Amino acid sequence: xxxxxxxxxxxxxxxxxGFIVYISFxxxxxxxxxxxxxxxxRLKSEAYxxxxxxxxxxxxxxxxxxxxxxxxxxxxxSKGKIDAFNSSCNSNYxxxxxxxxxxxxxxxxxxxxxxxxxxxxxxxxxFMKPAKIAITRIVALNxxxxxxxxxxxx
Amino acid sequence: xxAQVTMVxxxxxxxxxxxxxxxxxxxxxxxxxxxxxxxxxxGRDTILTMERTNNLTQYSFNSDSFQKFINKISLLKxxxxxxxxxxxVVKSRVVIACNCTNxxxxxxxxxIKDLKINNRSVTTSICYTNLEEKINPCISNxxxxxxxxxxxxxxxxxxxxxxxxxxxxNNGNGIVEIAxxxxxxxxxxxxxxxxxDCSNVVIPPTSCTSGTQDDSFIKPATIYNMTYQPFxxxxxTPFPVKAPEITITIPVxxxxxxxxxxxxxxxxxxxxxxxxxxxxxxxxxxxxxxxNSNNQADYVVKVRNSFNLSTYNFSxxxxxxxxxxxxxxxxxxxxxxxxxxxxxxxxxxxIDRIFLFTGYYTANYPIPVVILNGTFGKTAWVADFSxxxxxxxxxxxxxxxxxxxxxxSNKKPKELTFGNTKIGYATSYLNxxxxxxxxxxxxxxxxxxxx
Numbered sequence: 179x180x181x182x183x184x185x186x187x188x189x190x191x192x193x194x195x196g197f198i199v200y201i202s203f204x205x206x207x208x209x210x211x212x213x214x215x216x217x218x219x220r221l222k223s224e225a226y227x228x229x230x231x232x233x234x235x236x237x238x239x240x241x242x243x244x245x246x247x248x249x250x251x252x253x254x255x256s257k258g259k260i261d262a263f264n265s266s267c268n269s270n271y272x273x274x275x276x277x278x279x280x281x282x283x284x285x286x287x288x289x290x291x292x293x294x295x296x297x298x299x300x301x302x303x304x305f306m307k308p309a310k311i312a313i314t315r316i317v318a319l320n321x322x323x324x325x326x327x328x329x330x331x332x
Numbered sequence: 333x334x335a336q337v338t339m340v341x342x343x344x345x346x347x348x349x350x351x352x353x354x355x356x357x358x359x360x361x362x363x364x365x366x367x368x369x370x371x372x373x374x375g376r377d378t379i380l381t382m383e384r385t386n387n388l389t390q391y392s393f394n395s396d397s398f399q400k401f402i403n404k405i406s407l408l409k410x411x412x413x414x415x416x417x418x419x420x421v422v423k424s425r426v427v428i429a430c431n432c433t434n435x436x437x438x439x440x441x442x443x444i445k446d447l448k449i450n451n452r453s454v455t456t457s458i459c460y461t462n463l464e465e466k467i468n469p470c471i472s473n474x475x476x477x478x479x480x481x482x483x484x485x486x487x488x489x490x491x492x493x494x495x496x497x498x499x500x501x502n503n504g505n506g507i508v509e510i511a512x513x514x515x516x517x518x519x520x521x522x523x524x525x526x527x528x529d530c531s532n533v534v535i536p537p538t539s540c541t542s543g544t545q546d547d548s549f550i551k552p553a554t555i556y557n558m559t560y561q562p563f564x565x566x567x568x569t570p571f572p573v574k575a576p577e578i579t580i581t582i583p584v585x586x587x588x589x590x591x592x593x594x595x596x597x598x599x600x601x602x603x604x605x606x607x608x609x610x611x612x613x614x615x616x617x618x619x620x621x622x623x624n625s626n627n628q629a630d631y632v633v634k635v636r637n638s639f640n641l642s643t644y645n646f647s648x649x650x651x652x653x654x655x656x657x658x659x660x661x662x663x664x665x666x667x668x669x670x671x672x673x674x675x676x677x678x679x680x681x682x683i684d685r686i687f688l689f690t691g692y693y694t695a696n697y698p699i700p701v702v703i704l705n706g707t708f709g710k711t712a713w714v715a716d717f718s719x720x721x722x723x724x725x726x727x728x729x730x731x732x733x734x735x736x737x738x739x740x741s742n743k744k745p746k747e748l749t750f751g752n753t754k755i756g757y758a759t760s761y762l763n764x765x766x767x768x769x770x771x772x773x774x775x776x777x778x779x780x781x782x783x
Contacts, residue, residue, distance in 0.1 A: 193346060197353070215362040222366050226373070228679055253380040291404040313370070314407045315623035318384030326407055 181236050204209045211215040218311070221282070221331055228278055229329045232286070233317055243277040254318045255327075260288060265300035274299060285309070288317075290325035303332045346355035368755055374407060375759035375779045388763055392416070393424050413753050413780040415746040421765075421773035422738050423478065425527070429461035429468045439722045440481070443730045444737075446572040446655045448756055450765040463493055467500055468548045476505050478742040484716070485511040489519040497524050498513075501709025501768040506740025510733070512716045522675075525713045526705035528679040534697045540675050543699035547666035550686055550698065558704045560689045562712070565735035567664075568769030569592035570649035570657030573727055575600030575613055580621050582612040585628040591620060604728040605667050607642045616651050620682050630656040649768055657770065666728055670701045670715045678703055688714070688732070704738070711741035745776075758781025 222266025234252050243263060247256040267274040267286070278284060284292035285304055288297035296319070301309075318324045382388045382401070391398040398416060402408055416426070430437050437458050448452045461468035461480070470477050480500060496663035497507065497520070509525060521527045530540035535672070552560040582591045591597070591614035598613045602621075610622040612629055620629030625643055633639040636646045638661065646663035668690045677693075677700060678685045685705060689698035705711045714736060719730040759776040767772040 181437060186342065189342060193342075197349070199351070199479075199738060211476045212362065217362065221366070226369075231633065239580075250466055253386060254384045311375075316381045316405055321384070321386050324381045324385055326405065 181215065183292070221311045222313075223281060224282065225311045225329055227329050228280060228331075229313050229315050229327065232329070233315055233327065234280075241277070242279070245276065253316070254320075255288075260319075264288075264297045264299065267297070270298070271302065282330070285330045289326055289328075290319055290323055292323070296325065297327075300331045301330070301332055307332070336659050342366060344360055355469050357438075368757065371412075371755070371779050371781070372757050372759065374412075375757060375777050376410070378405070378760045378779075379759055379775065379777050381447075383763075384760070388459055388761070388775070389452070389649050389765060390769065391449075392418060392613075392763065392773070408779070411551055411781060411783070413756065413778075413782055414782075415778045417758075417776040417778070419774040419776065420743050422449060422741060422743065425457060426457045426479065426737070426741050427474070427477040428456055428458045428479045428481055428737065430458055430481040430483060431461055431463055431478040431486070434460065436483050436718075436722060439536060439604065439725075440733075442574070444572075445650060446736070447569075448572070448650050448656070448657055448768075449569055450767040450771055459545065463488060463496065465496075467496065475505055476500055476556070476742075478505055478581070479737050479740060480505065481510070482509045482661045483718075485513060487518050487520075494520060494523060495588040498708050501685055501711065504709065504742045506742065507712070508733070508736045508740060509711070509713045509748065510716050510718065511713070512719060513676055515673070515675065515683065517676060521713070522679055524705070524708065525703065525711050526679045526685065526707055527676045527703055527713055530675045530677045530693060532642055533677050533679065533681050534693050536694070539694035539697070540677075541693070542672040542675060543670060543692075545691035546700045547688050547690045548668070549664075549684070549688055552684075558682065558706055558734045559593050562702075562739035564733060564736045564769060565738045567660055568663055569731075569735060569738060570647075570768055571731040571734060572655045572657050573600055573602050573611075574655045575773060576654060579612065580691060581607065582614060582631070583628045584620065584627075586627050586630040586631050588620060591615070591618065600655070602641075602658065603726040604644065605642070605665075605726070611656065613651060613653070613656060619648060619651060621665045660728070660731060664728070666701075667731065668701070669717045670699065671719065674715055675705070676700060678705075687715075697736075702732070712734045712736040712740055753780030 211219050232243060232245050233255065234246050235244035236246045236248055237259065244326065245255045245259045245263060247254045275284065283301040285301040286297055286299040287295065289295050309332055312328060312330045314326050314328045317327050336533055374584050382391050391401055402414055408414060430440065440459050441456065442458050456472050459468050459470035467476055467480055469475060501507065507524065513521060515529060517527055517529055531537035534540055540683040549563060550559060552563050577599040578596050579599050580596055582597050584590050593595060600611055601626050602609045602611060610623065610627065612620045616618055617635050619633050621631040621633060621641065623631040633648045635648050635651050644664055647659040647661055648656060649659050650657035670690050677697065683698060684700050685703055686700045687702040690701055691699050693699055702712060702714045711738060714732065718725050758776045763773055763775060763777045
């Protein structure tokens with residue numbers, strides 16, 4: 179009789195296994211979401227950083243992209259740099275990606291307040307799948323006009 | 333029975349464990365607050381863009397222009413609630429409640445009409461108020477006006493008036509009292525305006541007699557002096573002098589060349605001290621003055637230029653169709669307008685609170701014509717310059733009143749602008765203006781989401 183297991187033991191074991199399974203499912207459910215959110219955070223952070231660099235960095239010819247005017251004023255872009263970046267991207271997208279310094283695919287669009295497109299730099303993935311993140315910044319183009327710069331990352 | 337007890341214990345344990353697990357392993361919730369960060373970024377970008385396009389001042393004070401700017405930004409069109417607030421500067425609309433006659437309100441409205449400071453228009457909403465239960469806010473959605481003007485001496489010593497006025501002042505608003513004061517000034521004068529009878533504080537009391545000299549300003553030594561702001565407002569706020577009369581020509585003499593730029597010209601009178609100087613508006617650049625009072629223009633002044641009349645210095649700040657704005661320049665003195673019966677002094681003997689004075693009771697005791705106070709809020713008492721009728725009030729006295737009203741007015745936003753937003757963030761930006769006078773103001777741009 180001693181060797182027989184009690185009913186309480188079976189019930190306890192069942193409850194214990196139930197909890198283990200519950201916790202395992204919870205971890206399996208939460209973990210991918212958490213990892214996805216962390217990845218999204220990194221993506222958002224990178225999108226913001228790229229937009230900030232494009233707007234407020236004067237850049238370096240052939241080495242680093244930056245659209246800020248040489249007046250060293252935040253949110254004021256240079257028309258010459260805008261045109262240069264647009265033509266550079268349309269002729270060699272990969273080079274532009276290198277100048278921006280990101281591993282993600284990106285697209286960059288700049289439209290002024292009159293609706294005229296000044297930069298239309300599209301990723302090869304533009305028409306294949308929606309972007310993971312998009313950020314739009316309001317920028318001054320000179321001392322009278324302004325526009326909206328939209329950066330998307332894949 | 334034993335097994336039943338064990339089962340009950342087990343069930344209880346299971347329940348306890350589930351509750352404990354729910355607490356220890358809460359539901360997965362990842363808050364990135366990315367939307368809020370984007371709102372803040374949008375706010376900062378918007379203000380910086382306003383600044384970079386040289387429109388910050390215009391958008392700060394002109395809601396129509398600001399709205400047009402916002403309408404061009406697709407990013408802010410859809411689900412964003414936007415509001416702006418201006419702080420620490422005279423508001424675009426100053427709300428004034430006046431305990432005075434309708435005639436006085438009409439005159440005051442006319443005097444301050446067309447007021448421009450640093451190239452922005454300042455309008456006024458003036459209404460009547462009694463002081464029995466509450467102060468008339470003049471416009472809806474606010475508790476109090478920016479300024480209360482009490483015109484004429486009132487015995488408001490009862491506690492209910494004091495409570496009302498203290499609450500009004502504690503909310504950041506200001507009071508201007510234009511009155512000749514009797515001997516034995518009341519409790520309100522003492523508490524609210526910080527004024528007492530001269531004989532209570534001045535030594536010796538026998539020296540308390542009325543002054544006869546010209547009224548002069550006590551120049552503030554530092555910006556921390558209470559008199560600094562009204563001093564600045566008097567000398568640097570352009571005063572709008574009206575030119576309601578229409579003439580076909582401008583009669584000229586001496587060095588003044590004829591003005592032929594229009595078929596009719598607006599004419600007005602600039603009155604200060606004992607002088608009445610006629611002027612004609614030639615065009616938006618030149619004003620012709622009749623400095624020798626023979627009804628012929630002999631002195632041509634260009635806008636934004638300084639000029640001199642009757643040995644006093646002025647500056648022509650703006651020209652509009654039917655008025656010109658004149659700034660007084662240092663050093664200006666008034667013909668004394670203190671009534672002989674008003675013999676008072678600051679209750680704390682603080683001479684720094686005396687803004688305008690006419691000679692001295694005795695050494696170091698100036699005879700006050702204007703006394704400022706800041707015990708509960710900003711107040712100003714000025715001797716009644718209108719005792720001979722409102723038509724006898726000169727432009728220099730109107731400018732004095734103007735400077736007192738502007739300096740004590742509430743400079744904090746009052747209207748509820750946050751509205752029904754679920755989340756909202758305000759971005760502040762300090763801007764400096766220096767077209768007419770040096771002003772620093774804070775622009776708060778708020779962006780929010782309604783859901």
